[in-house]
Amino acid sequence: MSSEHRPEIGSTVAIQKSAFNALLNNLKEQGYEAIGPHVKNETLVYEPITALEDLPRGYVTEQEAGHFRLIYLGHSRYFDVIPGAQSWKQFLFPSRKELFSLTKNDGGWKMEEGEKGTPAYAFIGVRGCELAAIQIQDNIFLRSDFNDPIYRARRERAFILSVNCLHPAGTCFCVSMGTGPRVNSGYDLNLTELEDVFLLTIGSESGRGALTGVPLEAANGFVLNAANRALEHSASQMGRKMDTSDLPELILNHLDDPYWRSIGERCLSCANCTQVCPTCFCWDTLDTLSLDGNETRRTRVWDSCFNPGYSYQAGGNTRPTIHSRYRQWLSHKLGNWKQQFGTLGCVGCGRCITWCPAAIDITAEVVALREETSR
Amino acid sequence: MDSLEELKDELRKIPWFRELTPQHLDKIARIAHLQQVKAGEVLFREGDKEENVYIVLEGRIALDMFVPPRGKVRFYTAEAWEVVGWSSVTPTVRQRTAGASAVTDGLLAAIDAEKLRQACEEDHDLGYLTMRRLANIVASRLMVTRLQLLDIFAEPEEKHVK
Amino acid sequence: MTTPVTNIKFASHADRLLEPVWAEITAITPEAEGISTYWLKFVDPAAQAAYSFLPGQFNMVYLPGFGEAAISVSSDSEDRSLVGHTIRFVGNVTRAVSRLKVGDVVGIRGPFGAAWPMQEIEGRDVIIAAGGIGLAPLRPPIYYIMNHRERFGKVYLLYGARTPSDLLYPNEYKKWEQAGIQVQITVDRADENWQGQVGVVPMLFYRFRMNPESVVLTCGPEIMIRFVVYEGLARRIPAENIYVSLERNMKCGQGSCGHCQLGPYFICKDGPVFRFDTLESFFNVEEF
DSSP, X not given: OOTXXXXXTTOEEEEEGGGHHHHHHHHHHTTOXXXXXXXXXXXXXXXXXOSGGGSOTTEEEEEETTEEEEEEOOOSOSSOSOOOSOOTHHHHSOSEEEEEEEEEETTEEEEEESSOSOOOEEEEEEEHHHHHHHHHHHHHHBOSSOBOHHHHHHHXXXXXXXXXXXXXXXXXXXXXXXXXXXXXXXXXXXXXXXXSEEEEEEOSHHHHHHTTTOOOXXXXXXXXXXXXXXXXXXXXXXXXXXXXXXXXXXXXXXXTOTHHHHHHHHOOOOOHHHHHOSSOOOEEEEEEEOTTSSEEEEEEEEOOTTXXXXXXXXXXXXXXXXXXXXXXXXXXXXXXXXXXXXXXXXXXXXXXXXXXXXXXXXHHHHHHHHHHHHO | OOOHHHHHHHHHHSGGGGGSOHHHHHHHHTTEEEEEEOTXXXXXXXXXXXXXXXXXXXXXXXXXXXXXXXXXXXXXXXOTTOEEOGGGGSSSOOBOSSEEEESSOEEXXXXXXXXXXXXXXXXXXXXXXXXXXXXXXXXXXXXXHHHHHHTTTXXXXXXXXX | OOOOOOOGGGTTTOXXXXXXXXXXXXXXXXXXXTEEEEEXXXXXXXXXXHOOOOXXXXXXXXXXXXXXXXXXXXXXXXXXXXXXXXXXXXXXHHHHHTTOOTTOEEEEEEEESBOOOTXXXXXXXXXXXXXXXXXXXXXXXXXXXXXXGGXXXXXXXXXXXXXXXXXXXXXXXXXXXHTTEEEEEEESSOOTTOOSXXXXXXXXXXXXXOOTTOEEEEXXXXXXXXXXXXXXXXXXXXXGGEEEEOOOOOSSSSSOXXXXXXXXXXXXXXXXXXXXXXXXXXXXXXXX
């Protein structure tokens, strides 16, 4: 197959794994900063990568409620490891962003923008659940009545190379939430890793452009079948599942149930779940003042509904107990989110289960609530 | 001076009295009288023996209690059609637990409490209607009292972390 | 309830997130102990000409270095010369505002929120039930009604505060009465000089006969709102005719940061004015 032939949007091609770096170089030349999974401090993080070799080849993760281990098995696949605590949220919705600073000037204030310029990220290795989370956050940050200029600028520039997930981990339940393991849309390129080649489905003009000069091969029926079989097998290997047929009503009709107190006794209100969750979007503003009072900065930072001071009125804290805050989180994520944004807020990535120090598992909690309330 | 018919006319203005049969209205009218008050006039004091239960027809009656060292604290005002001194109709309470005074000039219907209790004993239908009305009055006073007790406008203690 | 189309410069599509527009304090009216009204005029005359709000909406008032506070606009929505904010000094930001003087400048973002449904309630009797500082977001509807008195039926203002010195806008009650609004005032606790009613706002519902076709607009401490709603429902006013204005801490004012959420609603965007039937299913859930 000639490399001058440009594949159509929607078509699938194959590339040798050794050709992947040419793709990364294209992205670099087009001005993107490639971000991908990387092993660091015995865990997986999303950091800038420059070559395929930066990826966690040979690793798997062992994930259970309150348990995460990165294990080196020595296999030959680059994209086969389920992510750690980080998600792509931190790039489109940074955890700390200076909005502007004001300096006293002649009786008024002079405004300076926080950081000028917007990075153009190429996300390498976005799983189906993660892409669904990005699309959910699009509904939150990009609306007709309000849009967040920070998110918009980064999102418009972002290049997404997604990955069909072939080896789910112990806390995964994307099948239950309809977000994976196959990625269906919303990408520039979608990758399936087979033993010898990468299959790439072209999702957009940017995706086509990234393949300029990269030696492409036809994706024949054999490899396409292998990919499909691998995806079917993957869908059957999910570590968890969640029956969503009675959501959100199951939760919204039982807000008064004593069951919430039992979770409250276990939950530490540590806010880990909200930090690792790729759809949680709450934020706060920090105002700092220089000692001489002449300069002030406004910074936006992540916040969490588990923080005690998160919600208050003139009478005091509206959710002073842990169980009321846990109920707020779950009744939002699997409940009121639907009315607000059209879908449930959970994508089935399992991070909240893995990273909860009290090993609270929302798939088990939904089952327990269902049993409690059906008595 | 008022005649029995004039008194009945005044009583019929009170919404609850319209539910009474002519016989019941007559019974009550015979143990009641109209009383005019001037602004500032004391109707009764805390500790007084109970004599009448009053229904405000015109004006405003304030209820108060003496709280050393704060002095007299006014905790409620009764407007037209409201009852003052309802506890005199119940079987157990025997002295006024609060004072009442007129804030403005006014007109009251005063019913002899002892005779009303007796009439209720003799005629249980009248008794039931009276006690039913009393229960509503007490319920609404309790609601008002609770909301005052909760001091809902008070400055909050800043307990929240921030 | 819809929010009006606003000049983009003021709020939701700002180039910089949370960017304020500067306004100068032209006058300060002390209203009660710890409460004053600040009359603002935008520094840029084009901004002043462009700014408008609907009764019930609020602005985020920004004091550089201290932060922002959500403050209802309490002036006449049809008077575009100044924008009035009645502010109670209760937190860090508002206490810092209390130290400002005429001529000082603050930042404004807004207007935000769903407004009182003044058009929808035309032709009806209106009962305005307010407690404490809750009269501030209800003053714009009062002015609107006065400006268009013939469009409404009987109008009642039922207002209460903790003590007589906590009552807001006492100098205006007579004007309001003269405009055909029946004003009933009560206090929780009287002082020696008080000749008015003593009791709570829900009690005022007992003091007159109301038509079940009436509309209730209410704002105040949440427990007062609960009992006002209770009294309205008890008098066969349907939940669809009761409007409440709620409060939660607000940060962005735009339905983005999440802090003001109550159930599915962002109080800053879907409220603060709500038709009560939309809240019924969870309003009484404790600590929700």
